[in-house]
Amino acid sequence: MSDDAAPWLIVGLGNPGAEYAGNRHNIGFMVVDLLAERIGGRFKAHKARAQVVEGRMGPPGPANRRVVLAKPMSFMNLSGGPVTALRDFYKVPLERIVAVHDELDIDYPTLRLKLGGGDNGHNGLKSMTKSMGADYHRVRCGIGRPPGRMQVADFVLKDFSSTERKELDWFVDRSADAVECLVLEGLERAQSAYNS
DSSP: OGGGGGGGGEEEOOOSSGGGGGGGGHHHHHHHHHHHHHHHHOOOOEETEEEEEEEESSSSSTOOOOEEEEESSSOOGHHHHHHHHHHHHHTTGGGEEEEEETTSSOTTTTTTESSSOTTTTTTHHHHHHHOSSOSSSSEEEEOOOTTTTHHHHHTSSBBBHHHHHHHHHHHHHHHHHHHHHHHHHHHHHHHHEEEE
């Protein structure tokens, strides 16, 4: 398969299970859920320990792109295994992998897109980078820092506050738009449109 025919693999990072669904750490899952809805797909179990949706993104015709949306069903700190298995299964080059994740060092609800870089202490990214190297795209959804003396682990595993929830739908929607822009128009275009 030529690289051109290879799909994009868009991975929402999060923890599986209903008790984590609304957590800040699960914003990646929320974004890929919305993308799946937009392309009219339903998540199905994949042998790579992930839920996946295959489909096409963009307008009908030659400009659209084949995509695989994925939610690893391992816990966050083990995301690398399922993502690497999906990469191998779908033969995706590293630069066509996009991780959508929460980011403590960016204020809520701010977005930043980049290619490669460190993991900033994010266990999902740490696991992915250890498994396949760092040169994949990141859509970083800012959640801000924990208030007061709250531990980071407690903060990311809490649901968004009632104040944050007022903007959450908008933020998830904007994050999904940014992923589409990245896949269809490239990183620079997506950065200039969505990096705030």
